[in-house]
Amino acid sequence: MTALRKRARVACVQYGLSAIASYAEFEAKVAHFVSVAASYGADFVVFPEMFTLQLLTIEHRDMPMARTVDALDMYTARIQATFAELARRHRLHVVGGTHFMRDEAGVARNICFTAMPDGTLHAQAKIHVTPSEREAWGIVGGTAAEPFETDFGQVAVTVCYDVEFPELQRHLARTGARIVFVPFCTDDRRGYMRVRHCAQARAVENQCYLALAGTVGVLPHVPNADIQYAESCLLTPCDVPFPRDGLLEAAPAGAETLVFADFDLETLDAMRKAGTVRNLADRRDDLYRVDWRG
Numbered sequence: 001m002t003a004l005r006k007r008a009r010v011a012c013v014q015y016g017l018s019a020i021a022s023y024a025e026f027e028a029k030v031a032h033f034v035s036v037a038a039s040y041g042a043d044f045v046v047f048p049e050m051f052t053l054q055l056l057t058i059e060h061r062d063m064p065m066a067r068t069v070d071a072l073d074m075y076t077a078r079i080q081a082t083f084a085e086l087a088r089r090h091r092l093h094v095v096g097g098t099h100f101m102r103d104e105a106g107v108a109r110n111i112c113f114t115a116m117p118d119g120t121l122h123a124q125a126k127i128h129v130t131p132s133e134r135e136a137w138g139i140v141g142g143t144a145a146e147p148f149e150t151d152f153g154q155v156a157v158t159v160c161y162d163v164e165f166p167e168l169q170r171h172l173a174r175t176g177a178r179i180v181f182v183p184f185c186t187d188d189r190r191g192y193m194r195v196r197h198c199a200q201a202r203a204v205e206n207q208c209y210l211a212l213a214g215t216v217g218v219l220p221h222v223p224n225a226d227i228q229y230a231e232s233c234l235l236t237p238c239d240v241p242f243p244r245d246g247l248l249e250a251a252p253a254g255a256e257t258l259v260f261a262d263f264d265l266e267t268l269d270a271m272r273k274a275g276t277v278r279n280l281a282d283r284r285d286d287l288y289r290v291d292w293r294g
Helices: 023-041 049-061 065-073 076-090 131-139 161-164 167-176 189-206 265-274
Strands: 006-017 044-047 091-095 099-102 108-116 120-124 148-150 153-157 179-184 209-213 217-219 232-235 247-250 258-264
Touching: 006 023, 006 049, 006 153, 006 209, 006 232, 006 265, 023 049, 023 076, 023 161, 023 258, 044 153, 044 209, 049 065, 049 099, 065 099, 065 131, 076 108, 076 120, 108 179, 161 179, 161 189, 167 189, 167 217, 179 189, 189 209, 189 232, 232 258, 247 258, 258 265
Parallel strands: 006 044, 006 217, 044 091, 153 179, 179 209
Antiparallel strands: 006 258, 091 108, 099 108, 108 120, 148 153, 209 232, 232 247
């Protein structure tokens, strides 16, 4: 059995949304960011939630929101192939933001595909959909969330609004996740701060690392997704071995860029056992617990 790697370099793409002319243009931009992340030695590169909405601008006209999911689902196979090929080429993990599609039963989902270095894909549906997603696009929340295995141990994905529900994150931590990827899409600073504050709380509560990647810019011809705000970041618990404010790195607001940092898993494991506080070990299962029914 191969020993788990102890340090993961994670790159978060703060992706600028704008009108494009073709799928090839989208693919080239995604490939550019993955290539840059690889050149910095990244093991994971994280894209934002709903960044594939950019594909709707190819038609250069406002699309009725009722058509959004089906219009995007036409690209699903190509998107999966793009992520898988880039992951294989650069020998890293591509956490592919999220994408609207229909599942085998025809239900509209908001899905994150993570491509492994061998090109295999892991799919995680967003569990908690916002009122806006539900009412504008008919998105339905997923029914399962579990960590998945990598060379760095178990990791997990919680999509945007999901990180605002502590029970979900606690379930993922208790079942093995030490790194959690949070693709997000927020239109203004209020929305962003909800995600950011909750993500920081989850890092403290569950003694884990979180990587947040969001969208910036203006997206014409896509109702309900026209403006974006983000300060993508990499978060840690707040304890002596880590940055005082639990922040390893953050992108400037509004800038299209890439930020990265190293997650030291050996230090995290040591802190879970002997930190100033030991949130996971000190929880009172005799009084309360998360009853996961997924």
